[in-house]
Amino acid sequence: MKTKVSRRTFLTSAIGAAIASTVPLAWKSSVVAQQTQSAPSSNAKFYRFKLGNFQMTSIEDGVFLNMPAKAFAGNATPAQLNEVLQQGSQSETLTLNCNILLVDTGTEKVLIDAGSGFLTEPTAGKLISNLQTLEIKPTDIDAIIITHAHVDHVGGLLNSTGALAFPQARYFVSKAEYDFWTSPEVNLPNVQVDEKTKQQFISIAQKCLGAIQNKVTRFEGEGEILPGFYAIPAPGHTPGQVAIRIVSGNESIIHTADVVHTHTINLWHPNWQPIFDADPDQAAATRQQILSAIADHRQLMYAYHFPFPGIGYLKSRAEEGFEWQPIK
Numbered sequence: 001m002k003t004k005v006s007r008r009t010f011l012t013s014a015i016g017a018a019i020a021s022t023v024p025l026a027w028k029s030s031v032v033a034q035q036t037q038s039a040p041s042s043n044a045k046f047y048r049f050k051l052g053n054f055q056m057t058s059i060e061d062g063v064f065l066n067m068p069a070k071a072f073a074g075n076a077t078p079a080q081l082n083e084v085l086q087q088g089s090q091s092e093t094l095t096l097n098c099n100i101l102l103v104d105t106g107t108e109k110v111l112i113d114a115g116s117g118f119l120t121e122p123t124a125g126k127l128i129s130n131l132q133t134l135e136i137k138p139t140d141i142d143a144i145i146i147t148h149a150h151v152d153h154v155g156g157l158l159n160s161t162g163a164l165a166f167p168q169a170r171y172f173v174s175k176a177e178y179d180f181w182t183s184p185e186v187n188l189p190n191v192q193v194d195e196k197t198k199q200q201f202i203s204i205a206q207k208c209l210g211a212i213q214n215k216v217t218r219f220e221g222e223g224e225i226l227p228g229f230y231a232i233p234a235p236g237h238t239p240g241q242v243a244i245r246i247v248s249g250n251e252s253i254i255h256t257a258d259v260v261h262t263h264t265i266n267l268w269h270p271n272w273q274p275i276f277d278a279d280p281d282q283a284a285a286t287r288q289q290i291l292s293a294i295a296d297h298r299q300l301m302y303a304y305h306f307p308f309p310g311i312g313y314l315k316s317r318a319e320e321g322f323e324w325q326p327i328k
């Protein structure tokens with residue numbers, strides 16, 4: 001049986017349900033909507049930069065609107081959170097970007113993650129239309145490295161009919177991530193959403209990973225995934241999440257996946273816990289460790305969920321945490 005979450009406010013609803021016990025998600029079962037790929041966007045957002053010999057492009061997959069800020073600070077008090085929101089000139093609902101990094105190595109076009117596709121909200125899933133604006137066809141993509149199997153990162157592996165959206169690509173995911181989601185018994189006891197939402201996360205991960213099962217390389221630990229691409233295990237948000245270090249010539253950048261979600265709450269207070277983290281304590285330790293290394297080494301960073309284009313540096317703050325220094 002084919003199942004597909006309706007293209008509505010998936011994440012916003014999930015978080016809303018978790019926090020306010022409001023409306024549960026609606027699933028459409030048995031029917032996959034016959035949507036067509038949208039036309040190239042006239043206001044496509046992309047940002048090009050060079051990394052050594054690699055041509056890099058940050059492409060906006062879209063945004064999630066009206067995300068409750070509290071979802072990223074599960075263990076903070078309302079007063080603590082309000083103080084951060086005031087300092088950051090933010091409201092109690094946030095806009096969360098989804099940024100896709102395209103790397104043209106000169107011989108291959110490599111994507112880090114694939115966005116939401118048709119599986120979340122209509123404000124996301126713009127990767128393919130934005131690639132079209134860049135005159136890149138889905139069949140031009142040679143490889144996709146998956147940081148972790150949440151819907152906003154793997155939903156775009158599938159097109160509207162459930163077939164592979166990038167049919168020529170090879171796929172790479174950590175063995176720990178693949179094994180976790182595809183095991184017969186998947187449990188998310190510490191994720192603070194309702195049981196139905198958890199089952200949707202699991203179902204979507206299994207569907208997307210299942211679709212690539214004959215084309216996927218499962219890598220373990222640290223090390224080179226492809227020439228110039230190195231895995232950095234980043235467990236906690238999901239058990240097998242990885243950050244990716246990309247190196248060309250004397251230059252490098254670290255794609256931090258969902259080690260950190262917001263450039264205020266989770267950077268200023270790395271120990272505040274997003275409700276989606278599978279192991280909140282491990283995620284906080286990973287966040288502190290990876291962000292400290294990035295700040296200490298003045299390492300260029302790419303952030304999937306930060307304001308577009310998500311490229312910048314970190315500076316340690318005097319009290320705790322880090323300050324985001326975007327390059328533009």
Ligand SMILES: [Zn+2]
Nearest residue numbers: 150152153258
């Ligand atoms: Zn994400």
